[in-house]
Amino acid sequence: MRAVTKLNATWLLTLVSSAAMAGKAHQTATTQDADSAGSQQSPALSIVETEPSVDVDDVDSSTVVYPATFFEPYSPVSANDMLDRIPGVDVDGGGGGGRGLGTGGDLLINGQRIAGKDNSPRAQLSRIPAQEVLRIEIIRGTSGDLAVRGAGQVVNIVLTDVGSRASTSAELVARLNHDDLFETGAEISHSRQIGNFQALISALARPNYENRESRETQLNAAGLVVGSLFETNIRDQDIMELSGNTSYRTGSHRMQLNALYSDSGHPRRIRREFLEFGDNETVARTEAEAIANDHFNWEVGGDYEYSFANEHRLQVLFIVNDQTRDSVRERFAVTPTGGGAVPRDKNLYIESNQRTRERIVQGNYSFPLGVSQDLRMGLESADTRLDSSLFIGSSGGSAPASDRYGGLPPLRDISNPGTEVQEIRYEGFVFHNWTLSDRMTLESSVVYESSEISQSGVVNNSRRFNFVRPGVDYRFNLTESFQIRATIERDVSQLSFANFAATANNSDRDQDASAGNPELEPEQETRYELGFEYRLPNDNGVLNTRFFYRDIEDYIGRINATRDPAQPLSAVGNVGSAQRWGVFNEFSTRLSYFDLPDAIVSGELRVFDSSISDPFLGTDQRINRRGDASLAFRQDVTEYALNYGMEYNYPFHGGEYEIDITTVTRNDQQPSLNMFVSKVFFDDITVRLESDNTLGQSRCRERRRYDGTTINGNISEIEDSCSSRYRRLTLRVQTTF
Numbered sequence: 001m002r003a004v005t006k007l008n009a010t011w012l013l014t015l016v017s018s019a020a021m022a023g024k025a026h027q028t029a030t031t032q033d034a035d036s037a038g039s040q041q042s043p044a045l046s047i048v049e050t051e052p053s054v055d056v057d058d059v060d061s062s063t064v065v066y067p068a069t070f071f072e073p074y075s076p077v078s079a080n081d082m083l084d085r086i087p088g089v090d091v092d093g094g095g096g097g098g099r100g101l102g103t104g105g106d107l108l109i110n111g112q113r114i115a116g117k118d119n120s121p122r123a124q125l126s127r128i129p130a131q132e133v134l135r136i137e138i139i140r141g142t143s144g145d146l147a148v149r150g151a152g153q154v155v156n157i158v159l160t161d162v163g164s165r166a167s168t169s170a171e172l173v174a175r176l177n178h179d180d181l182f183e184t185g186a187e188i189s190h191s192r193q194i195g196n197f198q199a200l201i202s203a204l205a206r207p208n209y210e211n212r213e214s215r216e217t218q219l220n221a222a223g224l225v226v227g228s229l230f231e232t233n234i235r236d237q238d239i240m241e242l243s244g245n246t247s248y249r250t251g252s253h254r255m256q257l258n259a260l261y262s263d264s265g266h267p268r269r270i271r272r273e274f275l276e277f278g279d280n281e282t283v284a285r286t287e288a289e290a291i292a293n294d295h296f297n298w299e300v301g302g303d304y305e306y307s308f309a310n311e312h313r314l315q316v317l318f319i320v321n322d323q324t325r326d327s328v329r330e331r332f333a334v335t336p337t338g339g340g341a342v343p344r345d346k347n348l349y350i351e352s353n354q355r356t357r358e359r360i361v362q363g364n365y366s367f368p369l370g371v372s373q374d375l376r377m378g379l380e381s382a383d384t385r386l387d388s389s390l391f392i393g394s395s396g397g398s399a400p401a402s403d404r405y406g407g408l409p410p411l412r413d414i415s416n417p418g419t420e421v422q423e424i425r426y427e428g429f430v431f432h433n434w435t436l437s438d439r440m441t442l443e444s445s446v447v448y449e450s451s452e453i454s455q456s457g458v459v460n461n462s463r464r465f466n467f468v469r470p471g472v473d474y475r476f477n478l479t480e481s482f483q484i485r486a487t488i489e490r491d492v493s494q495l496s497f498a499n500f501a502a503t504a505n506n507s508d509r510d511q512d513a514s515a516g517n518p519e520l521e522p523e524q525e526t527r528y529e530l531g532f533e534y535r536l537p538n539d540n541g542v543l544n545t546r547f548f549y550r551d552i553e554d555y556i557g558r559i560n561a562t563r564d565p566a567q568p569l570s571a572v573g574n575v576g577s578a579q580r581w582g583v584f585n586e587f588s589t590r591l592s593y594f595d596l597p598d599a600i601v602s603g604e605l606r607v608f609d610s611s612i613s614d615p616f617l618g619t620d621q622r623i624n625r626r627g628d629a630s631l632a633f634r635q636d637v638t639e640y641a642l643n644y645g646m647e648y649n650y651p652f653h654g655g656e657y658e659i660d661i662t663t664v665t666r667n668d669q670q671p672s673l674n675m676f677v678s679k680v681f682f683d684d685i686t687v688r689l690e691s692d693n694t695l696g697q698s699r700c701r702e703r704r705r706y707d708g709t710t711i712n713g714n715i716s717e718i719e720d721s722c723s724s725r726y727r728r729l730t731l732r733v734q735t736t737f
Contacts, residue, residue: 062477064138064535068130073598073638075680076130077734078169079157083125084634087588087600088535088542089138091155101317101362101380108156114245114258114301124245125157127189127202129167129736134160140475140483140533166192171734175207178726183207185238201244208237208264216721221714227276229721237266252309257302264295271334272509286334297323312367319360326353329504330406349393349406350512352504356497359383364429372435380427386497389418390504392512413567416458416516419501425451443473449492455500459518467492467524485531493523493556499572508663510705515561515571523574525552541589541600548608550580555623558660559615560711568709570661575615578623582608599635604628607652614659616710622655641680648673664710665703672697684737690730698724 071082083089091107107113109124137156173185187204211234218227245258270289275282299321306314331348364378392414393405401409429447436442447469454462471489478484501516531546559573588602607627614621629652634645651669658665673695678688700722707714 079128214723294326347395351391376431419457421497487529544586552578578612626654644677
């Protein structure tokens with residue numbers, strides 16, 4: 001296929017040139033003595049009182065310190081590059097939704113968390129130049145001074161503190177997809193400090209094209225082939241994003257403000273070629289779909305902290321965000337012609353509109369209760385809203401055609417096709433930290449939550465919920481290298497308000513919509529965990545084992561929502577009680593014993609099981625997969641400023657069933673392999689080549705359709721399909737100036 005170039009980064013390239021000139025004009029020294037950075041670090045980290053040496057430093061067996069000089073042989077360009085050289089570090093950094101601001105997370109920058117969801121601190125690490133990092137701290141214990149709670153370990157990135165500095169990071173991306181489509185992208189970030197003011201501003205255009213091809217064989221109940229399908233599904237997407245993070249500190253005051261705007265709208269094109277095998281003939285037909293997706297969101301968050309002279313601290317955080325996800329899907333029958341194929345006869349129109357808004361504010365106050373105890377109290381208030389609507393027109397409808405429904409007859413039998421939902425939630429929390437001895441810590445917490453969810457539109461409803469969520473986290477350093485952790489915690493899930501009303505069904509071409517459930521209630525679960533961590537001598541690696549058991553109430557799955565027996569219908573609903581249990585094993589080690597200290601091998605083995613009584617089949621079923629295994633390797637050849645590596649993932653089959661009112665679907669994934677090679681040129685230009693999905697990983701699905709319902713158990717058809725996005729190569733060029 002002829003290569004196609006998508007030039008989506010021209011405007012960013014212009015910014016790169018301009019920022020380079022500004023960066024050269026204002027470049028200043030980026031390192032100072034460690035004492036100057038001490039004024040920025042969190043009180044919890046003040047145990048580091050002297051300048052770290054090149055060697056890794058174990059601080060009172062709970063915090064491991066990696067000074068910037070430790071990473072110099074690897075020629076890192078960003079803070080992300082530095083983290084890659086530390087065994088056993090895997091951070092997510094928060095973000096991505098969840099219940100309010102909360103107190104969780106595992107990543108800090110200068111001892112502080114970022115008040116953001118989509119604009120998470122993890123995304124910033126690739127934008128922070130390595131030359132601005134003073135040290136990286138791995139915190140294994142609990143403390144009232146930490147700005148986050150509940151993580152097995154917390155990573156703190158401590159930046160250098162200088163009077164003035166400026167730097168610019170730029171990355172160019174070129175990607176070749178399996179269908180020969182060539183696309184480009186770019187990102188530019190500018191970091192600046194002027195006295196006590198710091199800012200990090202970035203803009204990116206990230207290519208996200210995908211061409212997924214699927215092949216399906218259709219069989220009848222006797223196992224005879226009755227048809228086949230070949231489908232191409234093309235997502236032509238470029239993600240545009242602007243973000244900024246600023247901070248200011250003076251004396252006992254510290255303030256942060258961050259903002260994000262993202263546009264990920266894209267068209268999607270689908271084409272299906274059907275063959276239907278009859279007794280005497282084969283019938284071919286073609287259909288096409290055009291889907292226009294309008295996706296964008298913005299977010300503003302910030303916090304203010306005041307530290308009192310008596311070690312008391314007051315903090316206020318807030319987030320305001322707004323997300324829109326609209327789509328219009330049209331399906332056509334296609335008539336082959338001599339010059340190709342042209343659309344004919346629109347037979348389906350689905351318009352889905354969703355807008356979600358959040359307004360969250362949290363205040364907390366921390367203070368010591370004595371030499372070995374401290375307390376943190378807080379209150380959070382959240383206002384979350386969803387406005388949604390759904391319009392479905394079908395050529396099979398009996399009502400008059402309407403332009404509002406794409407020129408097709410509207411479907412009138414859709415339950416609750418639009419709604420407005422609002423949740424007002426208040427949450428109070430108390431955390432108590434107690435250092436029982438120099439080897440033991442105990443953190444206990446109580447969270448009380450009260451909320452009201454109101455719904456208007458076709459359905460008018462209002463409900464109140466009250467939950468108490470206690471938790472205990474106990475850690476015991478049996479030796480300086482071996483830590484035991486035990487946790488018991490009560491949790492409540494965040495409801496997806498989209499499930500309160502009918503939604504478009506984009507996973508089953510024979511089902512246009514899924515019913516809504518205005519009576520949906522949050523899941524509640526009690527978590528029990530027992531973990532063991534062993535750090536190998538001389539920073540040679542980490543071994544982790546974690547056992548868990550989860551007792552779930554009001555598990556959210558699929559329930560029977562049929563009103564007319566002739567039209568079986570299901571909806572998202574509370575199924576009942578469920579259990580999950582299993583063990584996670586992780587290791588990460590340097591190959592020093594093979595005289596390869598700059599090579600790291602990491603692996604993970606996750607084995608788990610689950611149980612629930614299925615509401616359709618009435619049998620005991622799993623609610624998740626059985627587990628997976630992964631193996632990763634990377635090696636730095638410091639002499640040539642070169643590194644390379646790979647990551648292999650192997651999923652265990654079993655438990656991937658989705659059981660619905662008319663179908664039973666099993667989803668299986670195949671092993672995957674990603675590889676990379678990277679080299680640093682001229683000390684500050686990194687060139688990295690990545691091979692994504694090297695094995696051409698497929699996702700396979702077997703869907704059984706039933707006459708009537710799955711409850712009756714009469715199979716009408718079996719669809720056996722596999723899809724793959726094949727391989728793609730990505731070239732990244734990154735520099736800091």
